[in-house]
Amino acid sequence: MIGLEAHLKTIIIPFWKNLKDMENGGFFGKVDYQLKTHKNSDKTLISISRYLYAFSLWYGYFKEDDLLEDASHAYQFLIEHLRDEIHGGYYWQVTYDGLPSDVTKHVYGHAFAIYALSEYAKITDNKKSLEEALSIFELIEQKAHLGEFSYHEEFTNKWLMKDNELLSEHGANLPYTTNTLLHLLEAYTNLYRASKNTVVKARLIELINGFTKTLYDDKEILFHMYLDHNKQVRRVGQSFGHDIETCWLIDDACLAIDYHRSDIEQMTKNVAEKVYERAFTKNGLYSESIHGRICKDRIWWIQAEALVGFYNHYQKYKDNRYAQATISIYEFIKTYIVDDRPNSEWLWGVDENLEPLKYRGIAEGWKAAYHNGRAIIELLKRGLS
Known part of the structure; x- marks a missing residue:
């Protein structure tokens, strides 16, 4: 695993730093596949929060002042332009110059705000950042x-409940998503580490137990993707990326709050091994299986989460297959996912023929400095180089 730090410092970090908007604040909202920067694209709560999180994480590891400056730049835009001062919470999206363009409130977006503000609080003496994260909680x-x-996910700007249009995929039109619950889990884990708040800890235990008792299917060995209006699981398929990500994030949450149970340990072990069995190939990890049909696209964030998830599994059980899987996926990333054009980063992904998915950008609302930037830091912290 030679070159992780160099990969981060020569490919990933420079690309996102170059998107810093010095005129209007925040970071530019889109770079398309042709590497054109769309300076007038909207800026989303998700992407700005992910910038704040990533630059805070990178500063915490490298202690380089320019990374702290970039984190503070993202923090300022988040607080000044995405926060709703009238009704509370944060807008889903604003214009390039910081005016509300989609005032929907969504728990998923707020989870990332908590995640980012907690990370920023950990690396600065900015007490307001932690106070803000706790107030969002x-x-x-x-x-x-x-x-x-269970959490209702989508609201109007005045916090009136509405259908979950932003996150209900696969034609399911369902109100409760594992995706949102997963990111609440990671957000609350980070918030607890920063605050040691006992109420946050209690909610973390509730989330962990919910994954164990409700979302985990011990026969199919997966986490269900949706709950219906009656809070019953809806069988749609399996998200290989979310499942391997969930395994290491649950392990991390349990570590943070010193909460250990054999059934949780067995659950994450089973799911990680099934993802390996069903989706791992010599050319990366498949995307998902929906209604029995496997999507063989290799998406950037899924490869990043597989790096951490499989190596986490290796560290726990010393099964060399998972160390080799980590190395194999990293080599696949360098060969097929990293865009070798100047001033680029990772592609959105490649299809089953390993051809780039050109219909998605290099940076956009759902692709910002988060999954791969976190994965490399996780591997470095775990002793790889």
Whole structure:
């Protein structure tokens, strides 16, 4: 695994730094496949939060002042332009110059704001950042929490409930997604590490137990992707990327709060091994299986999460297959996912023939400095280089 730090510092970090918008704040919202920067594209809560998280994470590791400056730049835009000062919470999206363009409130986006603000608080003496993260936590718990292991996800700007249009995929039109719950889990884990707040810890335990008791299928060995209006699992398929990501994030959450149970340990072990069995190939990890049909696209974020997920599994059980899988996926990333054109980063992905997916950009609302930037840091912290 030679070259992880160089990969981060010569490919990933420079690309995202170059998208810093010095005139209007934040970071430019889109770079298309042709590497054209769309300076007038909207800026999303998700992407700005991910910039704040990533630059804070990178500064925490490298201690380089310019990374802290970039994190502070993202923090300022998040607070000044995406926060709704009237009704509370954060807008889904604003224009390039910071005016509200989609005032929807979504728990998924707020989870990333918590995640990012917590990381920023950990690397600075900015007490307001941690206070803001805790206030978002309290708002989500007040407005969205529906009882044991369920959150309403989508709201109007005035926090009136509406259908979950932004995150319900695969034609399911379902109100509760594992995707949102997963990112609440990682956000609350980071918030607990920064705050040691006992209420946050209690919600983390609830989330972990919900994955164990509700979303985990011990026969199919996967985490279900959706719950219906009656909070019953809806069998749609398996997201290989989310499943391997969930395994290491649950392990990390349990570590953060010192919460260990054999059934949780067995669950993450089973799911990680099934993802390996069903989706790992010599050319990366498949995307998902929906209604029995496997999508063989190799998407950038799925490869990044597989790096951490498989290496985490190797560290726990010392099964060399998972160390080799980590190396294999990293080599695949360098060969097929890294865009070798100047001033680019990772592609969105490649199809089953290993041809680039040109219909998605190099940077956009759903692709920002997060999955791959975090994965490399995780591997470095775990002793790889």
